[in-house]
Amino acid sequence: MRHELLDSRAKWVGIVVLALAAGLYRIASGMWWTELPNFSPAMAMAFCCGMALPGVLGFALPIAILFASDLVLNFHYHMPLVSISMVGVYACYLIAATAGGFLRRSGFLALAGATLANSLLFYVVTNSLAWIGNANYAQTAAGWAQALTVGQPGFPPTWVFFRNSLLSDALFTVLFVIVVLRMQRPSTAFQPVAA
Template sequence: MPWVFLAVFAATRWPGLMPEDFSAAYALMFCAGVFFPGRAAWTAPFLVMLATDLALNLWYQFGKGWSVFTPSLILYLAGNYVGYAILVAFGRCLRPGSRLLSLVCGGVLGALVFYLVTNTASWLLNPFRNPEYTRTLAGWITALTKGAGGYPETWTFFRNTLLGGGLFTALFAGAWKLAPAESPLEKGEGESPADPEAEPSEAQA
């Protein structure tokens, strides 16, 4: 099941497939924290995220002619990964047996925090040199609500972030709960259980 989640997420990153900021990334990171075992909760989603980010940036750089490997943009991307780490940490606070509604609410809350973290990073770093992003409270509020001129207003990204986080969390968590439980052999937890009808060995004289 984890690999299905990762494959679906990678497919949704195809450019133009989803509306702006309507992404499965927030749900994947949160659900990885909830459902993935041990270190896989951190390594698996981050490796897929790194691979797809690299592929996308190479396409933007050489296919679109955009300069995406500048220090400011790389630093901004690092801020996104801080947000992803927070989402995984949120997920680790819940259990796979939690109610679906609790998981969806957790996914939405995580998406909200991600939006605040990444848009604050965009305001602080201002990688595109937007004049509206002044280092004032008004500039920060502009970054969170209106955004820069010539681009869609950032409140629409906020809406899509919450919708994507909630919807994909519900889909991922619901699919996980409906999937048949793995047997001990499938999990690699040991050999098949002993035959309950087997006769106990005779006591030694």
């Protein structure tokens, strides 16, 4: 029993380290690797933490890491450290973590569908918040369509952000799932060899 408990804790520590690495990647990509806007492991981290970690830890860990990385990035870009739009963004991450919790024992198609749904939800919510909160968008259906497609002049079209989010969500979800599945394999190091 004691060996199982230690083994379980070691797996959790591995997942926590992976989530922290995702947070550091998010900061580094936001500060220095800006060629791929929205190419981030954040959504995959929230989804997979919900899937792999027990109870409240599956929600609290990704939100804490995202909040810490947001504070660093917002400070770096001279943005307000906290904004009202963060509520909608964090709601998307909590929904992703919840979906991960429900899909713990699901197959590839369910995980792929949830990854696509998480990306799409984040895209619609964040661009709708930009439309509502940005005076450069007309508060009409045409303004909302602009927020969901071409965005504002001087920035890449918003569909580019969606494409990059979808690609990174798929890539990082696959990587997280592979690592988590590898950590869940029974250890053969302490098993006796049959004679």
